[in-house]
Amino acid sequence: MLCDWNILSDDLQLVLSREALRRAAEIIAGQAEILAGEMETGYVRDLGGPDALRLLAGLVRVNGAALGPVGNA
Numbered sequence: 001m002l003c004d005w006n007i008l009s010d011d012l013q014l015v016l017s018r019e020a021l022r023r024a025a026e027i028i029a030g031q032a033e034i035l036a037g038e039m040e041t042g043y044v045r046d047l048g049g050p051d052a053l054r055l056l057a058g059l060v061r062v063n064g065a066a067l068g069p070v071g072n073a
Contacts, residue, residue, distance in 0.1 A: 025060045025061065025063065026060075026061070028056075028057075028060050029056075029057035029058075029060040029061045030057075032053040032054070032056045032057040032060070033053070033054065033057050035049070035053055036049065036050035036051075036053040036054050036057075037050075039053075
């Protein structure tokens with residue numbers, strides 16, 4: 001069932017937004033890890049990227065964790 005965002009309470013909008021950001025951060029971090037692995041195995045040309053991608057993944061995860069728990073969204 002679709003729901004109009006504007007009829008949700010401010011607290012519920014905040015919870016849903018934080019959970020969406022947390023999930024997006026985890027997806028970005030995971031994709032960075034996958035790409036780093038692909039570079040290491042030679043499937044993708046390595047121009048010094050695996051370490052940078054792992055740093056990005058770590059930063060995204062740390063900043064995503066700063067959003068805190070959001071309940072059962």
